[in-house]
Amino acid sequence: MSIVPISPLEYGRLRDAIRERFGIYFDDGKQFLLQSRLQSRLPKVRATTFEEYAQYLQASPDREREWDELACVLSNNETYFFRERAQLDVLASEVLDEALKSGGRLRVWSSACSTGEEPYTISMMLAETHRISPASLTINATDLSPRALEKAKTAFYRELSFRATPVEMVQRYFRPFEGGFFINDEIKRLVSFSRINLLDAAAVAAMGVHDAIFCRNVLIYFDKPTQKRVVEAFAKALRPGGYLFLGHAESIMRITDLYEPVVTPKAIYYRRK
Template sequence: MSAAEISDYDFRALRDAIRERFGIDYDDSKQYLLQSRLQARLIKRSVPDFGAYCRFLSSHRDREDEWNELASLLTNNETYFFRERAQLDILVGPVLDESLRARGHLRVWSAACSTGEEPYTLAMMLLESHRVARGQISVLASDLSPRALERGGAGFYRELSFRVCPPEIVQRYFRPSESGFALSDEVKRLVTFSRLNLLDSPGVAAVGPVDAIFCRNLLIYFDKPTQKRVVENLARALRPGGYLFLGHAESIVRLTDLYEPIVTAQAIYYRVKPR
């Protein structure tokens, strides 16, 4: 079968359906990117062109399975251990202090956790702080992509994930194997993975109440209305006064008034206002 081309009409239909379901925004400049990412799916599903593929996604009995494939295929899962360290230090510093003082435990949620490097970093840093017993912390981790979550659960990582990871951490919590590093059960046990689409308002609210949410390097893939919808969903999962951490290229200052920004010399993060 020769490679199918996507028409402008089918591109717009697919783009709108993807945005509605996942929030991910394929703007006009990404028409050919989408075409090349989906070409193999047409072959897999034995459909002759993109129009037929759109119909498959809207009405075929296996459409939900196909959407799950797309959740893995269309997401960018770039991540690594100890990414944007300054924010991590704030969690293990003032946020942990406040939570221990007020409630005696910390519940933190990595809400777009990709392959697990972010929640495992949080767990390792909490262990390294020597200030909390195992029963005082829970690290929740969720993502849209089934394939990324599977890799997170496996806890096996290659060199690239350790690009800024302190060597003593690798030594303490990982076991070298032939082609990478396997994470110790001690850390794996602290993190609970689940699948969640952050557009799903009841699903997001049901995760709460948590003390802090890391939702970093996700909003950049969404248009403004979707960004607003997601951060407002997340506000409902935070306990009153809880904290939201975004990626350093992401800001919600003019997007919603549910949060107040906290600006330090090292990082910016947000506190949800009392409701």
């Protein structure tokens, strides 16, 4: 297949449309990356140039279906069980303690859950504590990518997803099947999946109020104004004092004053003021 060239004008138009829709930002050095990710989409909508493709995204009656495809093609879905474990330990101790003291319900949201490893890890870690019943626990899990969510709901995983998983957790919570593993129903049942674009502030607020939100390893793909917009929308979906967990490479210290940073020797997180 020959490579379709992309002009600076076409690149600017497409990356602005993508940033506006999904928040994902391709800076000046990422032209080749965007070009290679979109390349295979052009023939699918019978576009021969990136200009035609940009027009299709803007004006075709079928454009929403193509945007759904883009949500899958553009996102980096890299994730694994027990990733950045120290924050999960904070959830299973401090956050759970507080919830049990004040009414006994715990509501957690994994807001860019990709293929499901993060919310299922939350589910396993809370099950391990034997301190909260399924009826008192809500674990919401959302993502932008329909394909990632399909995989999450299937709950079948191969070796790479287990790179940080203790062996006894695999033995306890998974069953082997044809070179991979299905997660057990008791863990799966605790997680509710749905599709949410984090730029949609109304949809974020409609998720209801949580004790903790995980938004890890997604803000790095957004520019600063979009990061601010997303974390400020989260303030409506968190109780006062609620916890916000971001990825290691992500910081909102100079972006918003709605949260108090908490820095411990093992984990950094934020609490809603």
